[in-house]
Amino acid sequence: MNRVVISGIGVVSPVGNTREAFWSELVAGRSGIGPIRNIPIERLICRVAAEVKDFDPGRHFEAKQLSLLDRFAQFAVVAAREAVKDSGIALSEELALDTATIIGTGVGGQNTLDDAYYALYGQNKAKVHPFSVPRLMANAAASHVTMDLGLKGPTYAIASACSSGTHAIGTAYHMVRSGQVPLALTGGTEACITVGTMKGWEALRVMSNDTCRPFSRSRQGLILGEGAAIVVLEPRERAMARGAPIYAEVTGFGMTADAGDITSPDPVGAARAIRAALRDAGTNPEDVDYVNAHGTGTTINDRIETQVLRQVFGSHADRLAVSSSKAVLGHGLGVAGALEAVATALALRDQIAPPTANFLEPDPDCDLDFVPNAARTMPMRAAVSNSFAFGGLNAVLVLAKA
Amino acid sequence: MDILQDVKEIIAKQVNKPAGELAADTKLADIGIESLDVIEIVFALEEKFDISIPFNANDSAAEAFATIGQVADAVKGLVAAKAS
Numbered sequence: 027m028n029r030v031v032i033s034g035i036g037v038v039s040p041v042g043n044t045r046e047a048f049w050s051e052l053v054a055g056r057s058g059i060g061p062i063r064n065i066p067i068e069r070l071i072c073r074v075a076a077e078v079k080d081f082d083p084g085r086h087f088e089a090k091q092l093s094l095l096d097r098f099a100q101f102a103v104v105a106a107r108e109a110v111k112d113s114g115i116a117l118s119e120e121l122a123l124d125t126a127t128i129i130g131t132g133v134g135g136q137n138t139l140d141d142a143y144y145a146l147y148g149q150n151k152a153k154v155h156p157f158s159v160p161r162l163m164a165n166a167a168a169s170h171v172t173m174d175l176g177l178k179g180p181t182y183a184i185a186s187a188c189s190s191g192t193h194a195i196g197t198a199y200h201m202v203r204s205g206q207v208p209l210a211l212t213g214g215t216e217a218c219i220t221v222g223t224m225k226g227w228e229a230l231r232v233m234s235n236d237t238c239r240p241f242s243r244s245r246q247g248l249i250l251g252e253g254a255a256i257v258v259l260e261p262r263e264r265a266m267a268r269g270a271p272i273y274a275e276v277t278g279f280g281m282t283a284d285a286g287d288i289t290s291p292d293p294v295g296a297a298r299a300i301r302a303a304l305r306d307a308g309t310n311p312e313d314v315d316y317v318n319a320h321g322t323g324t325t326i327n328d329r330i331e332t333q334v335l336r337q338v339f340g341s342h343a344d345r346l347a348v349s350s351s352k353a354v355l356g357h358g359l360g361v362a363g364a365l366e367a368v369a370t371a372l373a374l375r376d377q378i379a380p381p382t383a384n385f386l387e388p389d390p391d392c393d394l395d396f397v398p399n400a401a402r403t404m405p406m407r408a409a410v411s412n413s414f415a416f417g418g419l420n421a422v423l424v425l426a427k428a
Numbered sequence: 429m430d431i432l433q434d435v436k437e438i439i440a441k442q443v444n445k446p447a448g449e450l451a452a453d454t455k456l457a458d459i460g461i462e463s464l465d466v467i468e469i470v471f472a473l474e475e476k477f478d479i480s481i482p483f484n485a486n487d488s489a490a491e492a493f494a495t496i497g498q499v500a501d502a503v504k505g506l507v508a509a510k511a512s
Contacts, residue, residue, distance in 0.1 A: 071480075231467050231485045247486040289464060325486045 030202045031428060032371050033270040034113025034258030036105035036213075039365060040076035040251050040355055044108065048365075049372045053401045055383035057354050059237050059249050065221055072233045075219045076251035076356025094157050095170060096135035097217035101254035101361075102167035103174045106211055110175060113258040113270055115209070117175065126207040127172050127181040128198040129256070130190030130214035132359030133223065134183075135162030140220035167215045171256070179207050188320070188357065189281075189415035190214050191364030195257065196279030196423055202259045214364030215254035224250065230289070232324050238357070240321035240350035240382050241328045241396045243389035248322045251356025255364035257371070272428040274371035277408070278307025284418030291327055291414050296334045299420035300410060304338075307424035309408050311339045314346065314424075316379050316409040318370045319396075321350020322357055329391040331412065336394075347404060349397040353383035363413035367423055370411040374427045378403050431477075431507065435500040438472045452497030466493065473499070479506040 037044060040058025041051035051058070058076040067073045078101065083092055086104050095103070106127075110117065117125070138161040142154035160166060165183040172181050180201065184194045191214025198212035227233050227250060234246035265272055280302025284295035304311060319331055328350075336343045351369050358365060373379055378401050385398035411423045432452060440447035443459050450459070456466070463485065470483045481502065483490060493499050 229467070229471060231470065231483050233484070234486070235484075245486060247484060287464075323486075 028203050028205060029262035030199050030259050030276045031262045031265050032257045032273040032276060033260050033265040034109040034115065035273060035368055035371070036108030036112065036256045037253070037365070037368060038078055038081065038101040038105050039253040039255070040078055043078065043081060043104070045112065045368070052351060052354050052369055052380045053378055055354060055381040055399055055401065057237060057383050058251070059356055062219065065219060069221060070224050071228050072224060072235050074236065074249060076249060077219055078253050094160060096138045096161040096166060098131060098135055098215050099161070099167040099170045101217060102129055102215035102256065103170050105213065105215070105254035105256040106171040106175060109211060109256040109258050114268070115258065115260070115270065121209060122176050122178055124179040124207050125177040126179045126198055126201050126210040126212070127168050127177050128184060128194045128210060128212045129168040129171060130184045130186070130194035130360045130364060131164055131167055132185065132187045132190050132216055133218050134164035135166055136218050136220045136223050138162040140222045143222065171211060177211065185360070186419040186421065187415035187417055188359050188362055189413035189419050189421040190360035191255065191362060192367065192411065192413035192421035192423055193281060195364060195367050196281065196421055198259055199276045199279055202261060210259040211256055212259060213254065213256035214361040216358045216361040217252045218359055219250055219252055234323060237384050238323040238353050239384045239386060240319070240323045240353055241389065241392040242384065242386045244386055245323045245325065245328065247324050248352070249356040251358035251362070253355070253358050253361050253365060255361060255368045257368065274374040274425045275428050276423065277426045278303045278309060278424035279422070280306055281421045284420070286418055288418070289416050291330045292418060293330050293334045293337065295418055296330065296414050296420050297337045299422045300334065300338045300412065303410065303422035303424045307408070309424055312342050314339070314408045314410055315404065315406040316370070316373055317346055317348045318366045318373070318409065318411040319348050319350045320412045320414045321352050321382065323352055327414065331414070332392045332394055343394060346394065347379040347397050347402060348394045349380055349382040351380060363411065363421065367411050367425070370409045370425050374406055374409055374425055377406055379406070431504050432497070432500040434476060435473065435496060435503060438476065439469055439496055442469055450496055452495065452500065454496045455494055456496070473503055477503060477507050479503065479510055481506060
């Protein structure tokens with residue numbers, strides 16, 4: 027079995043389109059949530075989101091390429107390029123032939139779908155864009171990453187709503203650990219801020235109308251986000267031998283299904299996933315210092331997640347630093363777990379717990395140390411990143427200081 | 429327009445019970461209404477009365493929707509506000 031490390035990171039996010047820009051804003055707790063600028067808002071009740079800013083597709087792609095690329099695929103390719111460049115790895119023909127590309131997405135090419143339906147039903151046009159199908163398919167991002175970088179190993183998209191990015195990284199981690207592949211590009215991507223998607227989320231009645239305040243008593247729900255986060259996973263031995271940047275070691279992955287409610291989280295299923303991840307890592311609960319929570323900012327998620335952490339960690343729960351990045355990043359569905367895994371890796375690198383931003387006042391139902399509003403420098407050995415998706419699909423990663 | 433009756437019928441359909449078994453003081457929780465049922469009922473009421481109900485599952489105000497009568501009163505208020 028290989029030990030596996032994160033040796034390259036690429037990020038497109040609501041608070042910056044490079045790894046370090048993203049990380050410095052996250053540590054500062056400056057929220058990327060703001061008034062929606064990229065889509066018409068007249069028919070929206072919720073008019074805020076965490077949009078990616080200053081992303082000029084023309085800077086990254088030729089016009090001919092762009093006609094094939096939905097926004098969610100653009101994000102993934104740009105993040106993948108940064109991750110590979112950052113890792114410094116030379117993708118020889120032999121290595122590229124076996125490199126895996128596993129990319130999570132919750133809802134695929136929503137901008138393409140929204141545009142096509144608007145043309146059909148809104149404008150009564152007879153036709154839609156000829157590349158609507160290859161743009162919107164959920165595997166489009168993974169496929170474009172392979173085409174852009176020449177990667178020819180196992181490749182597919184993983185869809186598990188809000189856990190997609192975590193499932194992708196965990197699956198790729200197991201592939202590298204077992205030796206099935208020598209290298210993996212993995213993470214998540216999402217570009218779900220369209221009128222259609224926003225109306226769908228509004229109808230579920232779980233959206234906040236101002237901002238996202240995870241674990242705070244007056245929290246009003248979630249805010250949608252978007253972006254991409256791609257990491258390079260490779261055997262620790264090779265990364266060290268070639269002097270690559272090593273952000274953190276991936277040590278465990280656990281996943282479960284609640285087999286219960288389609289939207290409400292289940293403490294039993296979530297706790298089982300964390301325990302499975304710790305078991306996979308061979309890590310004792312007492313050795314975990316930081317948890318990057320799922321922390322959506324809905325009443326029920328944050329209350330249940332608190333209970334789950336108490337169940338799994340027992341009295342050690344009071345010594346954990348727990349923070350949710352969603353106050354800064356919004357909820358990027360399929361990219362959320364990947365952005366949060368990157369946050370967790372960078373937290374371990376710098377030994378800094380990023381804060382739970384937008385925190386107003388404690389909730390008696392959420393009584394852990396949520397690192398409110400200000401980052402904290404602290405020793406961290408191991409960290410856990412939680413994702414609990416709609417559909418009752420839970421995925422949890424354990425990372426360790428490199 | 430008997431709003432209470434319409435509300436009863438919409439809720440009765442959701443839980444597959446005769447509307448006659450429901451009363452203004454029937455508690456939603458007592459007839460097996462779960463959180464997703466509430467979301468569907470709110471949607472059905474908005475469609476029926478062409479109103480917008482400011483219902484957020486994360487808001488403590490959501491607890492004001494405990495009985496059928498309370499739901500009907502909220503709808504009455506919104507229908508009246510629309511007419512004025």
